Amino acid sequence: MRVVIKDSYQQLSLAAAAEVAQAVRIKPNLVLGLATGSSPLGIYQELIRLHRAEGLDFSQVTTFNLDEYVGLAPDHPQSYHAFMHEHLFQHINVSGERTHVPVGISDDFGSYCRSYEQQICDAGGIDLQLLGIGRDGHIGFNEPGSSLGSRTRLKTLTAQTIEDNSRFFDRPDEVPRFAITMGVATILDARRVLLLASGKKKAKAVARSLEGPISSMWTASALQLHADATVFLDRKAARKLKQLEYYHWIQRQAGDICP
Ligand code: GLP
DSSP, rough: EEEEEEEEEEHHHHHHHHHHHHHHOOOOOOOEOOOOSSTTTTHHHHHHHHHHHHHHOOOOOOEESSSTTTTTTTTTTHHHHHHHHHHTGGGGGGGGGGGEESSSSOOOOHHHHHHHHHHHHTTOOSSSEEEEETTTTTTBBBTTTTOOOOSSEEEEOOHHHHHOOOOOGGSSSGSSSSEEEEEEEHHHSSEEEEEEEEEEGGGHHHHHHHOOOBTTTTTTGGGGGGGEEEEEEEEHTTOOOOOOOHHHHHHHHHHOOOO
């Protein structure tokens, strides 16, 4: 795993957005995996700025979101559909037909989840996947105990995740308890993965996932198996890493190799 440590959330967002923008320039029909939550907001703001200021073109890009709450219709203000529309889609020239967010209402979740996997496959697979990380180390909504071979499916959220996400809802009892999420194996299939974490609340999950044993108890640890995963951290999220000095050292050496 490549570990990039920046001084602030703003700086890590700019660094990660530059890599996404470069990927879109190199491959205009990129298949981009997207995440919700506060972590990717800085990237989305920068991508919108690049679209407006430099004409970064999303017209051929296809997107697939990681997850969605079960029980929320796409037009619910707290749905991940609404989140993506508000924070990214409405501000760039991505085609509505090429954006995919799982739908949280279905008569048959099993077959719906299989069809979501099939759509990813039909699009040629995900080229670049953005990820945040939960305090319990989850990626997507792959809570502790999720099989590292899991595919898109229904998951029951943990009490901690429900509590963490309650800040977006008026009342705690409104927070959904179930979600549809890409599985860990779905995420590992992406050709490239960028994970973002900031703030001291994420420090334990970051340390366990990057430097602990690969375990379904910290599903982000599965990224240790990925051949092209980069983790963008601010100093607070990085502070529990044992190899912190080494990661800084690598960053300084990389500057010499690629001036
Ligand atoms: C939710 C999302 C995850 C996200 C996590 C962390 O659980 N399903 O994809 O990574 O929240 O969110 P935040 O970035 O707001 O800390």
